[in-house]
Amino acid sequence: MTEASERFARMHAALRDRICLLDYTPGTRLSEAELATEFKTSRTPVRRVLARLEDEGLVQTRHGIGTIVTDANIRTMAQTYELRMELAQLAGQLSPRPVRPADLQRLDALCRQTEALVIRPDPRAFAVLNMHLHQFLTSLTSNAALCQVSDRLYYQTARIWLLAIPDLDLLSEVQIFAAEIWQIHTALSTGDLRAVGLLRRAHISMSFKRLGGF
Amino acid sequence: MTEASERFARMHAALRDRICLLDYTPGTRLSEAELATEFKTSRTPVRRVLARLEDEGLVQTRHGIGTIVTDANIRTMAQTYELRMELAQLAGQLSPRPVRPADLQRLDALCRQTEALVIRPDPRAFAVLNMHLHQFLTSLTSNAALCQVSDRLYYQTARIWLLAIPDLDLLSEVQIFAAEIWQIHTALSTGDLRAVGLLRRAHISMSFKRLGGF
DNA sequence: ACACCATGAATTGCGTACAAAATACGCAGA
DNA sequence: TCTGCGTATTTTGTACGCAATTCATGGTGT
Incomplete structure (x- = not known):
């Protein structure tokens, strides 16, 4: 470089x-x-x-x-969301790499930060944490092409949640996220990357619905 | 523009x-x-x-x-191929658009060109035809994000076959392609885009094997 | 008072000169 | 002959001036 x-x-x-x-x-x-x-x-x-x-x-x-x-709204991004869901699931199936202790430690750290967020919610800090979770999850797949594509699509849709937060209940969203990240932690601690992918897909799907994407 | x-x-x-x-x-x-x-x-x-x-x-x-x-070989592109296969299948499932008569005519034209190629095989003409087939198939899905991603991955791997053709039997490859495009034609004429996606996935998988990607 | 045109200000797109970097080559020395 | 260094050459990276384009604004005519 x-x-x-x-x-x-x-x-x-x-x-x-x-x-x-x-x-x-x-x-x-x-x-x-x-x-x-x-x-x-x-x-x-x-x-x-x-x-x-x-x-x-x-x-x-x-x-x-x-x-x-550019503007970003859930309606025009519906297709991108759809694709992101499929790719999240795929990430658990395509050439996963072995889970190392350092991975669990990293996820532990994210869990702790999430709990701190439950006590003192903040939209921007939440968005940052969400971004870090995404980066962590993409680091779990060894398929470089899939990582690149997932990243690209993530950053295209990342703003939508933050734009919609005035119409949502922030604390509720944070609590949902806390539950999600703990579920992922559980799956990852058993080394089941396939389950991680399925969980991720489910969470993306539900957040899409909460954002009014039907 | x-x-x-x-x-x-x-x-x-x-x-x-x-x-x-x-x-x-x-x-x-x-x-x-x-x-x-x-x-x-x-x-x-x-x-x-x-x-x-x-x-x-x-x-x-x-x-x-x-x-x-850049160089392109089947070994470093294995992951990209893997992802392309999954996306090809996905293209048949995610937001397909209705098949119009013009689509079938376009595919008819491609079939005729393929048959001309069987009579007088030519590597470059073959590669061009393959590219046109790809462009046609991506035009069948209305998911713009999926189209963009598929395109990107296609152009990353498109050279591999052409680079490997000296080690393959050109006529045999052309005949295989002719059979594939007719299968796709059959599936498309019944409006079954899901089947088109599955066929495409199967063909990518088999060509990957023929290219020595195991 | 309103519509319309011209002009100026602000911004991106392009072309060119120069700086930075890497290689090729020649030459000197062992 | 081989090695090593210095220089010339080639190529990309950057900076900056100018052209092209758009919008805002004010002035003018009706």
Whole structure:
């Protein structure tokens, strides 16, 4: 990994997270010049990052207007959700890798953070935790192609829950998540990755329903 | 679709096809300057296209060296093949769209071209036909996300067969393909998209075995 | 008062010059 | 002859100026 590609990865991850955590809400206009100043570079590398984000469907760039954060709603994302469900199940079947003690420790840590969240709920902290759980689960499959695809689809849909939280009960959502992550913990501690995949699929499906996707 | 994005799409499709049809064999170095001259533009738009191709795994760019067409072999692509199989089956289940007469006509045309190929086999023409079949089949699902993902994975693995053809019997491969496309035609004429997906999965699986992927 | 046009400001797209990096090659020395 | 170093060459990465495009705004005519 060269220096240039490291900076690219940093900028890309930073902007992607800001979009998915609603630091940039849909409709926000991202100025190439401002980003270039912030990251202490010229517009050229910034444009590479924005082009990639556009390919990933997180922004849309139009000549003479600007680069605008795309909208995300459950209706247009229904198909993406559907696919994510299938892939989550698949991740438990396709070339799983052996579960190591370090994996369980990582999941333990996530469980503890979730319980802290039940005591003091916070939408953004919740979204971050959800993202970490996703990253952890994708790390459990050794199928690199599946990881890439799942990641891509996850980041496309990640914002929807955070956008819908005003219409939901935050504490209730956190409690549901806490129950889910404990179920996953139980399945993983027995080494049953297939069950982990099925649980994950079920949870995605239920959250889709709660979000009004029918 | 603006003019700039159209040119981008043209250049991207052109280079992608050249790579997948082995006009650019693995290891070929693509010169930004040469491509800029060919497409009558500057290096800037060319670099955008190459960056995208790199994201898709078809080339790799290294500072001071050049942009090199990546290698593709059945061993490193085994996981991608596995995922493609599952997605092919999924395409028959997830939000299928009604089959129109125009679809059957299009498949008819492909069948005729295949029969012409049986009489006069040609590796490149075969690869082109295979690509058209793929594009036709992805057009049958209305799940846009699934289409995008399937496309991406297809182009990552498309070269493998063409690279392996010296070790295979071309006529035999063409005949197998002819049988496959007729089976798909039969299934599609009854409107059974689920069967189409299962057939496609079976064919991908068998071609994977023939290519030595076990 | 309202509609319409022109003009200016802001933004992305492109082209080009230069910097950074890696390789190829020649030459000197052992 | 072989090894090692330095330099020239080639290539990608970055910065910046300018062109192209869009929108807002104000002015003008009816």
